[in-house]
Amino acid sequence: MQTKKTLLLACCGLFLGIALLSMRHRPAPTAVPDRLSAYGFFAGNIADQRPAEGVVPYRLNTPLFSDYAEKLRFVKLPAGQVARYNATEVMDFPVGTTIIKTFYFPTDFRDATKGRRLMETRLLVRNEAGWKALEYVWNDDQTDAVLEVAGDRKTVAYTDAEGRKHEQEYVMPNLNQCKSCHNRNEVMTPIGPSARQLNGLLDYGQAAENQLTAWQKRGLLTDLPDLASVPRAPVWNDPTTGTLTDRARIWLDINCAHCHRPEGPAGTSGLNLSVHEKSPAALGILKTPVAAGRGSGNRRYDIVPGHPDQSILLYRLESTDPGVMMPEVSRKVTHREGVALVREWIQSLD
């Protein structure tokens, strides 16, 4: 009996040894750092998110809503390389570019000095084969962020801009979920840094500058036409930057049109919420749903002009039921202010 056991153990050991050896001889796959700090994107304390040399901060005029998380955005181009201007879509970034986006919650939205909690840093890396997404989740000590293929979830607490306290579950995507938004004709694609979204001011330390001209001056962007001819997205919640329609349309564009465009994952619905869409039916006006199921909320059309509460679009934006709500991922609470804007817009239609 004893000898049998020993023999068995020896056999197991042998197999394990062979397995380990064969693993050693396998060519190592291209290493993806398992910690964010390994990239060297940030100078000093990584939690301060102070960009290192060559890492450029940017902002969007109207960003995607992500459960009230705030975002820090950076882009790093390979040395000596430039992005090419594109009038309608995201800039054409060179191979070697990394787009960096850190999500955080201020402890108190009214007072930045009370600190913040970094949740996750998402990377979009452009290599020869195309864009690749990576997800790093910040540890509770805020000393580093760790690669998480399957994503994660954490409870977050904060005080909002009106002084109300919130405690909510915050979900960080798995790698497949990245492509549920960053997807054009099944090719991974960035969404934010388009000309119209970048066409605005950012304070680089000394003075506020237009981001596009600042990029051009630094040698990061080529083919930039005269600024007067560059499209400019309004700021969704700043009426001085655009009409009600323009602000509602850009909010729908950044929140919905990555899927709801013919080349996007929701192209099958026939609903296209891109700012470029001109057909009222494709935009949802008196359009019947295709596969909405109970997402229809017993309403007949996506948008009923003048009647937000008869419009499926608004029903799905207001909902937090996973089988009803839109967007389908990356949201667990309702964007109250965004919904109010869309409501006002539908109300104004005739």
Place this chain on the structure above:
Amino acid sequence: MHNVLIINQLFSLVMNSRLWYIPCLLLLAAPAVAQPAMQKKIQTDLIMVEDGATVDLPAGTFSLASSLSLQDKKNVTIRGAGVGKTVLSFKGQTEGAEGLRVTNGTNITIENMTLQDSKGDLIKTMNVDGITFRNLLVEWTGEPKTTNGSYGLYPVQCQNVQILSCTAVGASDAGIYVGQSRQIVVQHCTAWHNVAGIEIENSIGADVSENHAYENTGGILVFDLPDLVQKKGGQVRVFNNLVEHNNLDNFAPKGNIVARVPAGTGMMILATNDVEIFNNQIIDNKSLGTGIISYFITEEPIRDSLYNPYPTNIAIHDNTYSRLPGYPTRKGRMGLMFRFKLRFGKNVPDIIWDGITDDKAPAGQRTVCLKNNKNATFANIDAAHNFKAISRNAAPYTCDLPPVAGK
């Protein structure tokens, strides 16, 4: 407070006796609790799986809080230990609309398991060339209800779709739904307690055969709808199916096209071209044994200039009909039509055509050809002229059409 005391007492009782393992057993037997570790394990496996490999899911009931997803893979199989043995329950789902979502793949197979109670669709697959669903049970448990998800199996914009020996139960839209796809086989499947049992929509080249659709609102539907990316469906064969007792009250949320399907529909062909329906048994569906209708019957406006709202070349032959005398549905717009316009009483024809034709159609083009249907009665309800010239004479429609290629 009192409860806490009792629990504490119970706890010490259990821990001090030899019954300490009972709480462990209770934990094992409580699948309603979400299992984040299992969620993470399965999802990680689905992300890391190499092309050509199989992801084996063990036997057990696993309660999942988020959608699972597989994407950008080739020749991958997701395999359970059997229907009823591997059970993925999404009853406590808090994120994602689907149970399982597969996108952008080639030759993907999903087989041998049960999926239950997702908030939206149970399995959605999109942009997959070669998708096989085999031996699956997809169900919403309990009585059929409006809050159930939309589709059990939902391939959309896929090619080479095979749905084999699957069962779909409780969908508030369609149990088995193939949308905007090409080259499709739905065979040996069972669908019951759905609004639509099996639906083929805006799809090209389908064989739907040897299935059993019963106790749905509508058994088998072949639809073409406007405003979609894939415009025109057709080349659909529906044969050797048993379609019976599809008299369930429609429980689809309003706004969806299937919410218009009257209870008591065996088969319905809406605005599709080249459909051949043969050798089916169509039994005791109280309103429309087989309905052939144009999109105008939905009373929705059409603004898609590329859309053809008329059904064309619909062959219905060698089917067996049987229907006990009885009233059709009284509900919905169709119910109103039956009560106040058609007035068939209990003698409802098996095959009903709305009679709406395209004035611009080439001469000689047929909408409907009927032949050798056992026990079948027919009506052209002349909907275009406010039902004025309803005719039960099938003779003008006895004709042959060239066989449909199907898949």
